[in-house]
Amino acid sequence: MLEKIARSATVVVSIPGDMKPTNHKRERWTSKAGIILAVAGSAVGLGNFLRFPTQAVQNGGGAFMIPYFISFLLLGIPLIWIEWAIGRYGGLFGHGSAPLILSRMWKNRTMKYFGTIGVFGPLIIVIYYLYIESWLLGYTFFSATGKLTSIDTQEGMLGFLRSYQGLGSENLFAYTYLFFVITFVLNFAIIYRGIRSGIEMLCKIAMPLLFFMAIVLAVRVFMLGTPDPALPDANISAGLGFLWNPDFAALLDAKVWIAAAGQMFFTLSVGIGVILTYASYLTHGDDIALSGLTAGSLNEGAEVILGGSIVIPAAVAFLGIAGAKAVAASGSFNIGFVTMPFVLGKIPAGALFSFLWFALLFLAGLTSSISLIQPAISFLSDELSVSRKKATLILAAVTFILCQAPIFFLGNGVMDELDFWAGTFFLVVFATLEVVVFAWVFGIEKAWEQIHHGAELRVPMFYKFIIKYITPTFLFLILGFWLWQHGIPTLMLKDVPKENIPYIIATRVGLLILFIIIALLVRHAYYRKYKRGETS
Amino acid sequence: MNLGGWIFMILSWTGILSLIGFCLWRAHREPEDEL
Numbered sequence: 001m002l003e004k005i006a007r008s009a010t011v012v013v014s015i016p017g018d019m020k021p022t023n024h025k026r027e028r029w030t031s032k033a034g035i036i037l038a039v040a041g042s043a044v045g046l047g048n049f050l051r052f053p054t055q056a057v058q059n060g061g062g063a064f065m066i067p068y069f070i071s072f073l074l075l076g077i078p079l080i081w082i083e084w085a086i087g088r089y090g091g092l093f094g095h096g097s098a099p100l101i102l103s104r105m106w107k108n109r110t111m112k113y114f115g116t117i118g119v120f121g122p123l124i125i126v127i128y129y130l131y132i133e134s135w136l137l138g139y140t141f142f143s144a145t146g147k148l149t150s151i152d153t154q155e156g157m158l159g160f161l162r163s164y165q166g167l168g169s170e171n172l173f174a175y176t177y178l179f180f181v182i183t184f185v186l187n188f189a190i191i192y193r194g195i196r197s198g199i200e201m202l203c204k205i206a207m208p209l210l211f212f213m214a215i216v217l218a219v220r221v222f223m224l225g226t227p228d229p230a231l232p233d234a235n236i237s238a239g240l241g242f243l244w245n246p247d248f249a250a251l252l253d254a255k256v257w258i259a260a261a262g263q264m265f266f267t268l269s270v271g272i273g274v275i276l277t278y279a280s281y282l283t284h285g286d287d288i289a290l291s292g293l294t295a296g297s298l299n300e301g302a303e304v305i306l307g308g309s310i311v312i313p314a315a316v317a318f319l320g321i322a323g324a325k326a327v328a329a330s331g332s333f334n335i336g337f338v339t340m341p342f343v344l345g346k347i348p349a350g351a352l353f354s355f356l357w358f359a360l361l362f363l364a365g366l367t368s369s370i371s372l373i374q375p376a377i378s379f380l381s382d383e384l385s386v387s388r389k390k391a392t393l394i395l396a397a398v399t400f401i402l403c404q405a406p407i408f409f410l411g412n413g414v415m416d417e418l419d420f421w422a423g424t425f426f427l428v429v430f431a432t433l434e435v436v437v438f439a440w441v442f443g444i445e446k447a448w449e450q451i452h453h454g455a456e457l458r459v460p461m462f463y464k465f466i467i468k469y470i471t472p473t474f475l476f477l478i479l480g481f482w483l484w485q486h487g488i489p490t491l492m493l494k495d496v497p498k499e500n501i502p503y504i505i506a507t508r509v510g511l512l513i514l515f516i517i518i519a520l521l522v523r524h525a526y527y528r529k530y531k532r533g534e535t536s
Numbered sequence: 537m538n539l540g541g542w543i544f545m546i547l548s549w550t551g552i553l554s555l556i557g558f559c560l561w562r563a564h565r566e567p568e569d570e571l
Binding site for chain 1: 537538540541542543544545547548549551552553555556559560562563
């Protein structure tokens with residue numbers, strides 16, 4: 001009923017003259033709630049619960065929220081609307097992935113190859129993300145059995161993680177691989193069922209469950225009080241203070257502003273091409289302005305309110321400020337897999353809360369990984385006319401083979417290398433490309449009209465200026481700063497152990513070959529459509 | 537947590553919850569409300 005009301009409230013705007021809708025039949029979302037939860041599911045991931053609190057602690061505490069919210073207004077929200085609008089526009093012509101959507105918006109011969117990033121990037125992230133996601137499933141299992149919470153030191157927990165990764169003394173690798181296979185099959189089974197019966201149905205169940213589990217954990221953490229009376233300074237209030245007490249001097253440091261913009265960028269799942277694909281399954285009359293903002297704000301709620309209330313307060317309550325500082329410095333990954341199960345193991349019914357913690361992260365990972373698989377499925381089915389089920393099986397076979405690289409060469413830096421290219425470099429490049437194409441080439445007037453077509457929310461006029469000038473400038477600054485600080489040193493193999501260099505070079509060659517293969521498929525798809533007269 | 541910390545936490549939480557509330561209100565309002 002509410003859905004009906006919402007749809008009837010849609011502002012009807014005529015389709016511009018140069019837009020000829022395709023007859024190509026594609027799946028559609030069944031409800032507005034479905035796509036909002038799917039996009040929120042894509043955005044809410046490990047970064048919300050692990051990366052955000054670590055970044056806040058390291059960059060001025062409460063003061064970090066000033067650049068963070070400015071980034072949300074100037075970078076996050078515009079990028080959300082841009083990617084939703086590009087995707088829905090592409091869907092009108094039967095395209096669901098970046099190569100042919102961008103080449104339609106910018107009629108330039110090379111654009112389809114730049115657009116290839118929108119299929120290649122998510123696919124590469126999937127290759128290592130599925131493996132990490134499977135660890136979460138494994139840790140959920142070991143929490144349920146009580147094995148995890150029976151480990152009573154952080155060193156022991158680290159040793160368990162190393163063993164789970166196949167790098168430690170205990171041989172747990174059979175479990176590791178089994179949980180990887182289960183996670184892999186689960187992901188592709190959901191994709192196999194399609195948008196409505198697979199992705200939408202999962203997100204409608206998983207997202208409320210995820211929020212529920214996060215709230216339960218946050219409430220439990222808040223109830224910890226002062227767990228050890230012998231350490232009166234180690235308490236929840238101190239934990240919240242560690243995260244929220246503002247250090248205004250940090251605002252004078254450019255790195256803090258870049259960190260806030262980077263966190264905003266990574267948390268919203270923009271710049272990968274997945275929202276673009278999800279939005280392509282909307283009809284042209286569907287709202288994107290309000291839906292996009294809703295999905296973005298749900299992600300912020302999961303990040304700032306829930307993400308900020310679990311890890312850091314719990315770590316301070318048990319380890320004190322000094323211990324939590326050391327943990328935060330060791331990286332967000334260690335907090336999730338080492339500190340949290342250690343801390344949760346110390347409270348009554350620790351196995352249950354450890355189970356909830358890893359189940360929560362697994363659901364967050366699952367709703368993100370299925371969104372990363374979808375652009376390649378959409379490319380195969382929309383542009384190469386492969387049926388969805390066949391496309392799923394083909395992609396599953398290819399992905400399974402590719403996944404073996406980070407599994408078996410984890411200790412050789414292969415996963416970090418994949419993350420550098422797909423999870424960072426291409427992400428920033430692709431987002432910059434999207435903004436430039438949308439606001440400058442497609443044109444800000446047409447772009448503005450696209451955002452407002454079917455809109456249930458009138459976007460304030462000043463966003464026109466922000467989208468055209470501020471957001472691209474912001475992105476170029478992030479790109480430049482990041483290249484200078486991390487990109488060039490990583491590219492030049494700085495700090496890479498000598499014995500890992502052959503593996504890193506082999507990974508780069510493999511990535512290049514994969515990119516060329518996908519680019520050739522894109523070229524084939526483009527000229528196939530060109531002959532049919534579908535690309536003009 | 538000091539006063540500044542409380543202020544930042546409460547403002548951030550209130551801001552986000554208000555945004556979520558605003559989005560839900562806009563999505564669920566009756567069409568006549570537009571008038």
